[in-house]
Amino acid sequence: MLFEVLQDELNTRAAQGLLRYRRELQGAQGTCVTVEGKSILSFSSNDYLGLANHPQLIAALQTGTQQVGLGAGASHLVSGHFSVHDELEHALAEFVGKPAALLFSSGYLANLGAVQALVGRNDRIFADKLNHASLNDAMLLSRAQVHRYRHNDMAHLAQLLRQPNSGRKLVITDAVFSMDGDLALLPELLALCEQHDAWLLVDDAHGFGILGEQGRGSLFHHRDSSGLASPRIIYMATLGKAAGVSGAFIAAEQVVIDTLVQNARSYIYTTASPPALSCAVLASLRLLQKEEWRRTQLWKLVAQLRAGLAGLPWELMYSDTPIQPLLVGNNNVAVALSEGLRTRGIWVPAIRPPTVPQGTARLRISLSAAHSEQDVAQLISALHELAH
Numbered sequence: 143m144l145f146e147v148l149q150d151e152l153n154t155r156a157a158q159g160l161l162r163y164r165r166e167l168q169g170a171q172g173t174c175v176t177v178e179g180k181s182i183l184s185f186s187s188n189d190y191l192g193l194a195n196h197p198q199l200i201a202a203l204q205t206g207t208q209q210v211g212l213g214a215g216a217s218h219l220v221s222g223h224f225s226v227h228d229e230l231e232h233a234l235a236e237f238v239g240k241p242a243a244l245l246f247s248s249g250y251l252a253n254l255g256a257v258q259a260l261v262g263r264n265d266r267i268f269a270d271k272l273n274h275a276s277l278n279d280a281m282l283l284s285r286a287q288v289h290r291y292r293h294n295d296m297a298h299l300a301q302l303l304r305q306p307n308s309g310r311k312l313v314i315t316d317a318v319f320s321m322d323g324d325l326a327l328l329p330e331l332l333a334l335c336e337q338h339d340a341w342l343l344v345d346d347a348h349g350f351g352i353l354g355e356q357g358r359g360s361l362f363h364h365r366d367s368s369g370l371a372s373p374r375i376i377y378m379a380t381l382g383k384a385a386g387v388s389g390a391f392i393a394a395e396q397v398v399i400d401t402l403v404q405n406a407r408s409y410i411y412t413t414a415s416p417p418a419l420s421c422a423v424l425a426s427l428r429l430l431q432k433e434e435w436r437r438t439q440l441w442k443l444v445a446q447l448r449a450g451l452a453g454l455p456w457e458l459m460y461s462d463t464p465i466q467p468l469l470v471g472n473n474n475v476a477v478a479l480s481e482g483l484r485t486r487g488i489w490v491p492a493i494r495p496p497t498v499p500q501g502t503a504r505l506r507i508s509l510s511a512a513h514s515e516q517d518v519a520q521l522i523s524a525l526h527e528l529a530h
């Protein structure tokens with residue numbers, strides 16, 4: 143009985159072009175990956191700097207496991223907090239210009255933990271409508287009252303913030319919107335938070351390592367506008383995207399971090415991530431700071447792609463980050479285009495609702511510093527071919 147109900151639901155999904163599939167990779171992540179035995183040119187990962195398979199990171203992980211073993215064996219508050227976790231937290235805090243930082247096993251858990259620890263039943267959250275799913279789930283878990291404002295619409299947010307209420311106020315935004323590639327208006331958001339005595343949680347999963355001087359992230363991208371060093375900002379970034387490893391962190395004032403250690407359930411009630419992973423992230427931090435050429439190459443490829451895709455029947459959404467979405471609209475058309483590229487040896491995922499709003503299915507092209515100009519040229523010509 144239950145099985146029939148589940149099967150019906152799956153069939154309905156399939157009929158709507160909404161069934162999701164996993165493709166198996168053999169070998170490492172990169173711009174050329176082996177999927178189901180075949181090699182394919184990939185524009186589908188968040189490995190923006192090409193570090194996921196970097197020999198220095200792998201060496202750091204190997205040396206790390208020899209020194210501190212593999213499993214952490216316990217949660218951070220029991221007996222799983224290692225020196226190298228602590229060293230990484232200090233390095234991350236300094237890198238993003240905050241007094242303190244706290245490591246989480248993933249960005250999903252960092253968002254759940256931070257929001258749940260900082261606001262509760264009597265508080266209010268103001269969130270951009272296009273925020274990442276993990277932030278939306280975090281809001282539900284916190285039990286705070288939720289107000290969602292139209293994407294990047296500061297007037298709408300101001301109107302919501304003006305409504306009088308007691309309790310804490312927390313504004314939440316992606317810094318780089320993960321399915322659109324555009325940027326949050328951080329200076330404007332901060333000004334509103336100052337005006338209304340609200341906190342600002344910035345999820346920089348896609349800006350860390352990419353934006354700002356030395357890849358320090360979105361707060362540094364906006365550094366000429368005053369006050370992005372504000373203690374009101376609670377900064378979150380992930381370590382599994384541009385940094386090429388795994389995990390995430392929250393960086394903020396010491397008292398905020400101390401509060402998370404006491405209250406963030408997704409920090410407290412889970413096994414610490416393998417300490418050797420922190421060794422790999424430390425190596426990644428050194429590389430991404432030093433090797434400016436990776437970001438230079440990325441910007442060059444972004445410009446090449448945007449110029450090359452002009453004149454297609456689908457809208458290339460406005461973005462100057464490595465996330466370059468081609469707005470298709472219809473789910474089945476998006477899937478057919480993705481399939482068309484696949485038969486031409488190119489992997490670009492079709493992103494459909496509920497990940498994006500109804501009627502805005504898209505190809506999410508993501509570029510990496512490891513791509514060559516020839517790779518991008520190949521994608522451009524394949525898309526022009528498919529348009530005819």
Ligand SMILES: *Cc1c(COP(=O)(O)O)cnc(C)c1O
Nearest residue numbers: 248249250274276316320347380
């Ligand atoms: C990927 C992502 C996360 C989740 O991070 P994980 O480390 O993959 O769990 C959170 N927020 C945004 C905006 C993301 O893109």
